[in-house]
Amino acid sequence: MAEIKLMKGNEVIAEAAIRCGCDGYFGYPITPQSEVMETLMAREPWKETGMVVLQAESEIAAINMVYGAAACGKRAMTSSSSPGISLKQEGLTYLAGAELPCLVVDVVRGGPGLGTIQPAQSDYFQATRGGGHGDYHLLVLAPASVQEMNDFVSLGFDLAFKYRNPVMILADGVIGQMMEKVQLADYSPRWTDDDIERISGKWALTGKKGRDRHVATSLELDSYKQEIFNHKLQAKYRLMQENDARHEELHCEDAEYIFVAYGSSARICQKSIQLCREQGIKAGLFRPVTLYPFPRVPLRALSRRVKGFMAVEMSAGQMVEDVRLTVDANVPVEHFGRYGGVIPTPDEIVEALKKQIISAS
Amino acid sequence: MTVETIDIIREENLVYRKTPALTDNVMHYCPGCSHGVVHKLVAEVIEETGIREQTIGVSPVGCSVLAYNYLDIDWAEAAHGRAPAVATGISRLHPEKYVFTYQGDGDLASIGTAEVMHACNRGENIVIIFVNNAIYGMTGGQMAPTTLVGQVTSTTPYGRDVKLNGFPMKITELLAQLDGTGFVTRQAVHTPLAIRKAKNAIRKAFENTKKDKGTSFIEIVGTCSSGWKMTPVDANRWMVENMFPKYPLGDIKDI
Incomplete structure (x- = not known):
């Protein structure tokens, strides 16, 4: 019998981690996501499942602890918010370069710098373009509900191991802090040594026994070999695009105008669609669920039959670039954003659609 | 009576052999460098104590970044200074394993100060091997935190000046x-x-x-004849005369 509870997004991340058989969480406090580690410490999962939870001395140490745990073929994760995620970029590029799977949760707040502790979506570029140095990408999942905060933990680990690549759950302060009804997953056991041998036996650090030594490294001093390795990474990213680009459409069947929005902006746009339709404007919502890989194919298909797209983000315009790169050039694409911690209202989104697209065409 | 060499080279006459825990790869270290000897000692201890299949090493950024090419065990290569954090992640999830970091003075005492400090403070059940040769070897002989006062490096071309660079750490x-x-x-x-x-x-x-006695930390004062611009013999002499007074040998703590 599935367990249904009323919980905060951040608390659900912790609960879902324990239930999906996560082996280790390494974190550092930062608003607005500190409830993740607080919940874990209160739950004491080491007594229950053996999951390790450790408060690191810094975001940098936390992501490197994840690197060590991930190198052992364990399911390891960390969570943070924007300034802390900036600090983790070094670790993330090493994880991507060593092809180590892990889960990173980013509950985004407004920036730049210390910015604000209020919600924002201004770290889309950082999340989807790699973030650290080198040609790499994270696979980025964007939850729009507390339920998806739950579902994406297990999904995130699955995708991380499928591609041997770090996966990021890119939430924002709204999703992290709000309480909703959530159906919790059933408990899955942590992987045994045999499971790890079966799943990651070709690379995991388990102690050199009856095989060649395993080395988790991103170093290759021979440029030609390093180029070949980069080819391999790029092939992996193409596979992600082909097989794991995810999205959701709402009222797009008859829509003339489409909002493109993810996370909490997508939730707000649901109300904007309702307001539009009350005024006779046929509006729909295209919600990218994976931000990298961006769901290009279905969005491009839509662009052949609609009158315009409005990218709605709590940023000065980041995802809108992916929309413009995707859709037919003759379809107008506009951006509406509130940022610095300000959340847009459904009404101002409708007004922006009318002013920037409907009246302008 | 003459003895042919071929008669001497026999199994029963062997007094020394390369430990199997060392690979056959040719080391990239310069002549006179201490790393080769320290690698050999670590490999011998791992082999002789029978823990090779349970040992995971963490290599640093610096001259010993490629340590994983020389010791035939599982390895993680860490970002600069982060080896103790990486080792923490490994050790916490593999509490039954022997986990060690191998770091130089730039890696451990400069960019990785926070990580080593807190790993030691948590008492992570790991071994830290710290090779201190008072210089950044790999990048071409720049000043390290442990560079002696007055010591010439490529970034202290007139000698380390405490007003400019602070004191040896x-x-x-x-x-x-x-x-x-x-x-x-x-x-x-x-x-x-x-x-x-x-x-x-x-x-x-x-x-x-094995006894879960907290963090064990071994500094090895070593030479960098290339960085110091000395012959290996002179480098050893210089180390004894200049490094040892500042960094005296012996146990500092043993509980």
Whole structure:
């Protein structure tokens, strides 16, 4: 019998981690996501499942602890918010370069710098373009509900191991802090040594026994070999695009105008669609669920039959670039954003659609 | 009576052999460098104590970044200075394994100060091998935190000036102050006697892991003849005369 509870997004991340058989969480406090580690410490999962939870001395140490745990073929994760995620970029590029799977949760707040502790979506570029140095990408999942905060933990680990690549759950302060009804997953056991041998036996650090030594490294001093390795990474990213680009459409069947929005902006746009339709404007919502890989194919298909797209983000315009790169050039694409911690209202989104697209065409 | 060489090279006459825990790869270290000796000691201890299949090493950024090419065990290569955090992740999830970091002075005492400090303070059940040759070798001989006052490096071309660069850091003494460290010692590998003592210290450190005695920290004062721009023999002499007074050898803490 599935367990249904009323919980905060951040608390659900912790609960879902324990239930999906996560082996280790390494974190550092930062608003607005500190409830993740607080919940874990209160739950004491080491007594229950053996999951390790450790408060690191810094975001940098936390992501490197994840690197060590991930190198052992364990399911390891960390969570943070924007300034802390900036600090983790070094670790993330090493994880991507060593092809180590892990889960990173980013509950985004407004920036730049210390910015604000209020919600924002201004770290889309950082999340989807790699973030650290080198040609790499994270696979980025964007939850729009507390339920998806739950579902994406297990999904995130699955995708991380499928591609041997770090996966990021890119939430924002709204999703992290709000309480909703959530159906919790059933408990899955942590992987045994045999499971790890079966799943990651070709690379995991388990102690050199009856095989060649395993080395988790991103170093290759021979440029030609390093180029070949980069080819391999790029092939992996193409596979992600082909097989794991995810999205959701709402009222797009008859829509003339489409909002493109993810996370909490997508939730707000649901109300904007309702307001539009009350005024006779046929509006729909295209919600990218994976931000990298961006769901290009279905969005491009839509662009052949609609009158315009409005990218709605709590940023000065980041995802809108992916929309413009995707859709037919003759379809107008506009951006509406509130940022610095300000959340847009459904009404101002409708007004922006009318002013920037409907009246302008 | 003459003895043919071929008659001497027999199994029963062997007094020395390369430990199987060392690979056959040719080391990239410069002539006179201490790393080769320290690698050998770590490999011998791992082999002799029978823990090779349970040992995971963490290599740093610096001259010993490629340590994983020389010791035939599982390895993680860490970002610059982060080896103790990486080792923490491994050790916490593999508490039954022997986990060690191998770091130089730039890696451990400069960019990785926070990571080593807190790993030691938590008393992570790991071994830390710290090779201090008072210089950044790999990048071409720049000043390290442990560079001596007046010592010439490529970024202190007129000698280390304390007003400009601060003082040589005795990080090993600092770490000995932390309750999480169980064994803290400073050794060298410039003479056969020193090598034997260093090996005993390394053995003790790995045995401490089995006894869960907290973090074992071994500094090895070493030479960098290329960076110091000396012959290996002169470098050893210079180390004895200049490094040892500042970084005296011996156990600092053993509980």
